Amino acid sequence: MxxxxxxxxxxxxxxxxxxxxxxxxxxxxxxxxxxxxxxxxxxxxxxxxxxxxxxxxxxxxxxxxxxxxxxxxxxxxxxxxxxxxxxxxxxxxxxxxxxxxxxxxxxxxxxxxxxxxxxxxxQAPGEDLYRDRLSWTPFLSLDHAHAAGVALAEVHVAARGFAAPARRQHPLVSSFTILPAADPVAAANAYVASRPALAAFLSTRPWQAQLARLFEQADSDLSSLLAKQAPLWTHNDWHPSNLLWTQEGAVRTVFDFGLADRTNAVHDIATAIERTAVRWLDLGQGADDAIADPETALALMAGYAEVLPLSDEKIAAVVSLLPLVHVEFALSEADYFTAVVADTASAVMAWDDYLIDHAAWFFSPPGQDFLRRIALS
Known part of the structure; x- marks a missing residue:
């Protein structure tokens, strides 16, 4: 005990x-x-x-x-x-x-x-350098970010031959049904309606209006940009504590595929940047203009491009997707906290802090500056 x-x-x-x-x-x-x-x-x-x-x-x-x-x-x-x-x-x-x-x-x-x-x-080979670090904390170095980008592209190359359909409905999976829809609000309504506990939690909130406001702020070409991306099974939780490392700083092993699903390469790149290049745990602590590290995002993308070149169109899709890439997983977290563990306080945090506040930061001046830096890569 x-x-x-x-x-x-x-x-x-x-x-x-x-x-x-x-x-x-x-x-x-x-x-x-x-x-x-x-x-x-x-x-x-x-x-x-x-x-x-x-x-x-x-x-x-x-x-x-x-x-x-x-x-x-x-x-x-x-x-x-x-x-x-x-x-x-x-x-x-x-x-x-x-x-x-x-x-x-x-x-x-x-x-x-x-x-x-x-x-x-x-037990897989490699050093678990980030074992005790939180998921929202950054790489220890830009070299690690670059190496993670290389490894992410190698996974995407390997995944091309995997033709399984998208996963069935589970909590805590980064599914991809809302953002690529021509009408993302309608798609979000369908997502919530299929999860009764989540629907009950959101019923007292103006959640459709909140999402609609975010979608209106997003790039108007987002759905068309996403429609051009080839479907691909992706990791969807690419942060340094899901990687094992060599002593030289390369990625030795990739693990924890619990969020993996059929999305596309752009979604996985945007998720990796969102997970590692913004110190979300510092959001709202008085220095929101200093929580982003565009150099980390650029290093990760440079590593990726060594294996799979990133066209201007793909970079534009990453930049357009970044403000909203966490929406569907945040909804899945809120569903988990309401349907599985009855933790309303954490469901509130998943909605207010992780879904709404993360997206809102990207549309703020420091968030827009961060996106511009990536767009110029």
Whole structure:
């Protein structure tokens, strides 16, 4: 019990918090590993992840080290995990370094036990330099940003042969149904209507008017720019703590494909910039004109362009998309907090702070300056 009490996870802000999902216990891990004969016999648990939306632990066994991850079935079912595992397997087949997904005795890539879904990955090569850093914190150096851009383009090249359809409806997935629509407000209405808990949460808010205002401020050519982009399965959560690194500062392994879905390359680039080049946790603290780092965005794009050249049209699409690229995932977070964990305060933060305030900053003078710097790359 003492170790459970000491385990804290990242919150929606800067503070560490008690976990929504309890840490995986040793006897629980042993019972799960019995379904994965390739893992061998457990010898100990050596780390618990601070990520908030699931529970994960590093398991040492007689056959090596493995990451065991547990999800509530309302977040991920075995079938839902199989969607992202198929993408991981495809990337591995093209030579991209991704964690090896371990199969059960029956050949499945995950197992359901009680209300939980479990997946097991062999510990991947590379240094976990950002393991304890928050998702919204930047790269340690511009060299890391450049290397991350190179790796992102390599993943996009590898993903071209993966033709699976878009994922089924899950919480916490970066789907892509609203922004490319000719009528994004109507698409947002359909998105919300299909999620009853989210609809109930938003029913007391002028949410359609708020979104309409953001869409009106966006580039009028955004939907046409997005319509020209080739569909592609993408990572959709490209930040440095989802990458393992070499001692020389290159990306060694890409992991955590929980948000992966069929979007396009421009969406993934914009997401990567939005995740890493703006210090969102400092927004509203009195220095909103100084939270952006265009040099990080430019370094990431320069690295990407070494593998896949970025045309003026693609750069324009990235710039046009950036203010709104977080909209759909923020809605998904609000759905998770209302439908799965009944955490209204975090749902409010997902809507007000992450969806509305992030987008509004991009339309402010410092946000517009940031976008202009990228557009001139």
């Amino acid at each position: 003492a170790s459970q009490l000491k385990h804290l996870v990242h919150g929606m802000g800067t503070a560490m918090e008690a976990p929504t999902w309890p840490a995986i216990a040793a006897d629980e891990a042993e019972a799960v590993l019995a379904h994965f004969p390739a893992a061998g016999r457990m010898t100990g648990l050596h780390w618990h992840s601070p990520r908030p939306f699931s529970a994960a632990t590093l398991v040492h066994t007689t056959n090596g080290s493995f990451l065991l991850k547990r999800h509530h079935h309302r977040v991920r079912t075995v079938e839902g995990l199989a969607e992202e595992h198929a993408f991981i397997a495809h990337l591995a087949g093209t030579g991209v370094s991704v964690p090896e997904v371990i199969a059960t005795a029956g050949g499945a890539s995950a197992v359901a036990m009680g209300p939980w879904s479990y997946e097991l990955h062999r």
